[in-house]
Amino acid sequence: MAQEITAEIISIGDELLIGQTINTNAGWMGEQLALIGVRAKRVLTIGDDRTEILDALGSATCDVVLITGGLGPTKDDITKHTLCEFFGTRLVRNKEVEARIMAMFVRMGRDPRDILPVNLAQADLPENCTVLPNERGTASGMWFERDGRVYVSMPGVPYEMRSIMRTGVLPRLQERFRPPTIIHRTILTTGLGESMLAKRIADWEDSLAAEGIKLAYLPSPGIVKLRLSTYAEADGPAATERVDRKARELSVLIPELIYGEGEDRLQQVVGRLLKERGQTLSLAESCTGGYVSHLITSIPGSSAYFTGGVVSYHNAVKMEELGIPSDMLELNGAVSQPVVEQMASGVRTALRTDWSVAYSGVAGPDGGTPEKPVGTVWIAVAGPDGVRSKLVNFPGTRDLVIERSALAGLNMLRKRILEAQ
Amino acid sequence: MAQEITAEIISIGDELLIGQTINTNAGWMGEQLALIGVRAKRVLTIGDDRTEILDALGSATCDVVLITGGLGPTKDDITKHTLCEFFGTRLVRNKEVEARIMAMFVRMGRDPRDILPVNLAQADLPENCTVLPNERGTASGMWFERDGRVYVSMPGVPYEMRSIMRTGVLPRLQERFRPPTIIHRTILTTGLGESMLAKRIADWEDSLAAEGIKLAYLPSPGIVKLRLSTYAEADGPAATERVDRKARELSVLIPELIYGEGEDRLQQVVGRLLKERGQTLSLAESCTGGYVSHLITSIPGSSAYFTGGVVSYHNAVKMEELGIPSDMLELNGAVSQPVVEQMASGVRTALRTDWSVAYSGVAGPDGGTPEKPVGTVWIAVAGPDGVRSKLVNFPGTRDLVIERSALAGLNMLRKRILEAQ
Numbered sequence: 015m016a017q018e019i020t021a022e023i024i025s026i027g028d029e030l031l032i033g034q035t036i037n038t039n040a041g042w043m044g045e046q047l048a049l050i051g052v053r054a055k056r057v058l059t060i061g062d063d064r065t066e067i068l069d070a071l072g073s074a075t076c077d078v079v080l081i082t083g084g085l086g087p088t089k090d091d092i093t094k095h096t097l098c099e100f101f102g103t104r105l106v107r108n109k110e111v112e113a114r115i116m117a118m119f120v121r122m123g124r125d126p127r128d129i130l131p132v133n134l135a136q137a138d139l140p141e142n143c144t145v146l147p148n149e150r151g152t153a154s155g156m157w158f159e160r161d162g163r164v165y166v167s168m169p170g171v172p173y174e175m176r177s178i179m180r181t182g183v184l185p186r187l188q189e190r191f192r193p194p195t196i197i198h199r200t201i202l203t204t205g206l207g208e209s210m211l212a213k214r215i216a217d218w219e220d221s222l223a224a225e226g227i228k229l230a231y232l233p234s235p236g237i238v239k240l241r242l243s244t245y246a247e248a249d250g251p252a253a254t255e256r257v258d259r260k261a262r263e264l265s266v267l268i269p270e271l272i273y274g275e276g277e278d279r280l281q282q283v284v285g286r287l288l289k290e291r292g293q294t295l296s297l298a299e300s301c302t303g304g305y306v307s308h309l310i311t312s313i314p315g316s317s318a319y320f321t322g323g324v325v326s327y328h329n330a331v332k333m334e335e336l337g338i339p340s341d342m343l344e345l346n347g348a349v350s351q352p353v354v355e356q357m358a359s360g361v362r363t364a365l366r367t368d369w370s371v372a373y374s375g376v377a378g379p380d381g382g383t384p385e386k387p388v389g390t391v392w393i394a395v396a397g398p399d400g401v402r403s404k405l406v407n408f409p410g411t412r413d414l415v416i417e418r419s420a421l422a423g424l425n426m427l428r429k430r431i432l433e434a435q
Numbered sequence: 436m437a438q439e440i441t442a443e444i445i446s447i448g449d450e451l452l453i454g455q456t457i458n459t460n461a462g463w464m465g466e467q468l469a470l471i472g473v474r475a476k477r478v479l480t481i482g483d484d485r486t487e488i489l490d491a492l493g494s495a496t497c498d499v500v501l502i503t504g505g506l507g508p509t510k511d512d513i514t515k516h517t518l519c520e521f522f523g524t525r526l527v528r529n530k531e532v533e534a535r536i537m538a539m540f541v542r543m544g545r546d547p548r549d550i551l552p553v554n555l556a557q558a559d560l561p562e563n564c565t566v567l568p569n570e571r572g573t574a575s576g577m578w579f580e581r582d583g584r585v586y587v588s589m590p591g592v593p594y595e596m597r598s599i600m601r602t603g604v605l606p607r608l609q610e611r612f613r614p615p616t617i618i619h620r621t622i623l624t625t626g627l628g629e630s631m632l633a634k635r636i637a638d639w640e641d642s643l644a645a646e647g648i649k650l651a652y653l654p655s656p657g658i659v660k661l662r663l664s665t666y667a668e669a670d671g672p673a674a675t676e677r678v679d680r681k682a683r684e685l686s687v688l689i690p691e692l693i694y695g696e697g698e699d700r701l702q703q704v705v706g707r708l709l710k711e712r713g714q715t716l717s718l719a720e721s722c723t724g725g726y727v728s729h730l731i732t733s734i735p736g737s738s739a740y741f742t743g744g745v746v747s748y749h750n751a752v753k754m755e756e757l758g759i760p761s762d763m764l765e766l767n768g769a770v771s772q773p774v775v776e777q778m779a780s781g782v783r784t785a786l787r788t789d790w791s792v793a794y795s796g797v798a799g800p801d802g803g804t805p806e807k808p809v810g811t812v813w814i815a816v817a818g819p820d821g822v823r824s825k826l827v828n829f830p831g832t833r834d835l836v837i838e839r840s841a842l843a844g845l846n847m848l849r850k851r852i853l854e855a856q
Contacts, residue, residue: 028651029651029653030462030465030478031462031465031474031475031476031477031478032462032466032469032475033462033463033465033466033467033469034462034466034621034653034660035462035655036458036459037457037458037461037462037478038457040458040480041451041452041453041454041455041458043454044451044452044453044454045453045454045455046454048453053452054452054453055452055481055482055487056452056479056480056481056482056487057451057452057458057478057479057480058477058478058479058480059461059478059479059480060476060477060478061476061477066476086629086652086654087630087633088629088630088633090651090652118830121808121830122828122829122830123828130631130634132630132633132634133630150830150831150832173832173834173835230455232455297725297746299725302732303728303729303731303732303733303737303741304720304725304726304727304729304731304732304744304746305725305729305732306725307720307724307725307728307729307746308725308726308728308729310724310725311723311724311725311726311798312724312726312833312834312837314799314800314833315801316724316748317748317749317802320724320748321748321749321751322745322746322747322748322749322752322756323725323745323748324743324744324745324746324756325725325728325732325745325746326743327732327738327741327742327743327744328738328742328743328786330742330786330787331742331743331786334785335743335745335756335785364755364756365749365751366751378735379735380735380736412733412735413733416733
């Protein structure tokens, strides 16, 4: 086997050390590195402190050193100067980067004469680095090499770092180190917790070892991702075939639990199904308070199938906008099967869509009763073949009840659309 | 000045390096340490690997070394054995801990004869450590001292770690080191980017050094937090007074930009203002697609002031639910001042609320035109004193345009409510 390529991550920022900002960058970078066959061995988080940064750079032992943070325009951001000191170089104004920064501010409607010197100083970059363009901000990525080791400095703003990683860093690392290829497939499931799922697929899981395939369970609220991975070595196609075969076996075993693959989100999958069929969706949300609309509309192009929604937090809105009779509300309460079904039918009729989903429940922390404790949620899906509903009960905080209810409703919709074929 | 007490955190776990679990422990521990005057200098995250753990322990330089993770009952958890190796000690069965583990399983309904040897082996602890009881799990905290340095090992499960920190670690550290107290205040601003804000408050910032106060800028999309901190030393009240005075000066300097303090979120602040006045809110969202409703309803108790909202993604919904005349839409387009103002007035009338906020814009990535590029958003606030609107333009991804638009609208609402007093 080829020698393993290792990486270490240096996260710079006082805010990371005092809990003001959670270091989500390091985990994401480790995951992306793993996908190209580079193993993240350690993450070191330090403050915006010259000595600490120099120490960290000087004691690096891995092939790749990825550095984030401390590239902002203010005085406390000292990473760039410290990199110059470490690599024995100086800052020079990069005209190309300067022009990009100017253009960015002009696009935002700023008068070019009002652009501050500190903003333009973001174009002052170490003379001996390769500049990795940042299309989403003013701090460029910087690629250095020394003693066979690669150092890359990036801004700590997550979407700027991710963009530079995707377009600049990951392709260059593959080119530079040619790490052994790892074949991955990540299968996304919803509807069963980790231990129940493990029990259900135990025999299939046992059969993986003989194929040289590793399985990882990656749980998050409402979702369990199953990641299959194996080294490709010389036998690229054979490894892919092995993983694909096992993935097919799994899809026969638990078809109703699998909603997608890789980076798919359930709202994307649902959107794709609707788009393929030329159908439309509306929503009536009570306890989820607009969160499901937000999930749906977070997908670019969702206006092709999402017509709109009603957030009916008060009963008056339920009655007027969704046509819920007041005696139905009085008799059953808002969190009930007749009301949620009427919410779904009502919004589907009012907004003239093919499908609708409605939610009514108790998200907590207050408002629970012995009969309808916190976490009790009615969900209804209305479609061309009528309205059906389901009662769920989720433990956990308000955020978790909302998150898991949202997913449960979208999964009900997904299954209904597929059934209706 | 008393000597500063420093700490380093060693987070152990393969899952932290591949993005499976985000390291939220380290930030929380850093925050708790800061509150008792201990400065977290660095966080090192490594895998469940003997050599890496020994290296990390051996190269510690701070007064306090807090270690989490790798204390589970399975084979890949090797922290305890590695600690024995490092401190030259051996594991002995702790009868008290064994009894606690037995009692815990019995409480969970397990027959004592069915308790597995691996579970009881959690009571095997290093002979020379002080055991810190874990009331929420089977892995005990372990306190070691060597060469004037304190090492504490804790489980990585967040609520177990937090419980051991609160009851065992923090009080003992205060007792052992008597660290100087740090006074913090974090002031939350919105409406001006980091560099423009820094320019605006430059003179005030320059005046902080003479008072021994440090300032940190903590930016996130649409928000810049300003953190003031200083050592209390012997003069506790005087330090608090110094920080409070500077905070007051700032609130006179940029009153319109400050929306809160500490952990406040803008939607909480707005909610508080509405509640105090017994007023209500409704929303009409186009490009923000339900996100603002979600923010508002993520606050427990928001039903006291939030009546509901309409997500009008399609023009038909704008016309029917919000009373937008079709010729107004044709003449101006959906992303326009007359339409957004009518959306705000329409939802305010329909849902009979005191206030309403409406959004119509181009969130992207598609749908932009030369006249109305991606990021163009009209926002209107309607209230007892009429409707007013504002055109904003935000760079960045779809998510960011939505996030920043949401905040901008909530801040417009906040200011209108305060003006209307």
